Amino acid sequence: MTAYEIPLRSDGDLLTADCIVGILRTLHTRTRVYSSDSISTVMGMTLVSVDPTSVDPAASTPDDNALTILRCIAHPFTEERPDPRLRGFLFLNQDRLRLYLDAEDIPGVIAADVRPSGAITALLAALPSLITEEDSQ
Incomplete structure (x- = not known):
């Protein structure tokens, strides 16, 4: 050891x-x-x-990126309750993660599919506004 x-x-x-x-x-x-x-x-x-x-750190794996997504949504760096809130998740395949979220102003649960190999920083910045955005139609 x-x-x-x-x-x-x-x-x-x-x-x-x-x-x-x-x-x-x-x-x-x-x-x-x-x-x-x-x-x-x-x-x-x-x-x-x-x-x-x-030591040169090894590159992140898709699993590392998925964990980053889940951690940032479940416990964002804020003292307020997260909105949207993570209710659950499901790996659909190696590069597709389904997030189950709910929000204060939206009834029910929302499912969003994300790619852990994509631009994680952009995803984490945009996801809350995409989930809580009102339909303009």
């Missing part, structure tokens, strides 16, 4: 959860040589101290 010690800051900036996952994927997919001063033991496990600046 191996434990990795990864600082939460790199060059003064906080590392994101996605960055930490990318670093761990890189560490587990490539053979690395560590200096003796970065290796120790803790609770019977080998402890590797990782310098985040020396």
